Amino acid sequence: MTTVEAIYEGGVFKPVGPVELPEKQRVQLSVRPLPATDVQAWMDEARRLRDELQAKYGVFPDSTPLITEDRMRDV
Numbered sequence: 001m002t003t004v005e006a007i008y009e010g011g012v013f014k015p016v017g018p019v020e021l022p023e024k025q026r027v028q029l030s031v032r033p034l035p036a037t038d039v040q041a042w043m044d045e046a047r048r049l050r051d052e053l054q055a056k057y058g059v060f061p062d063s064t065p066l067i068t069e070d071r072m073r074d075v
Contacts, residue, residue: 005034005042016045 002020006013013029021027034042054060 007042016042017049 004019005016007016008014
């Protein structure tokens with residue numbers, strides 16, 4: 001059995017890190033909320049992953065102006 005830390009968001013469980021499973025593999029989840037003290041560990045892992053992605057792909061440009069412009073077209 002493997003333990004995978006995940007975040008529940010928008011009706012979907014999203015793993016915090018990589019998961020060694022083939023695509024479309026069915027699994028059975030047993031959900032146990034983490035205590036608030038684990039939030040810091042989660043933030044540290046999120047920062048580590050962000051830094052890893054930036055090192056691999058570079059800094060992603062800020063797309064806020066493009067999103068704002070796109071949303072203004074619908075008004």
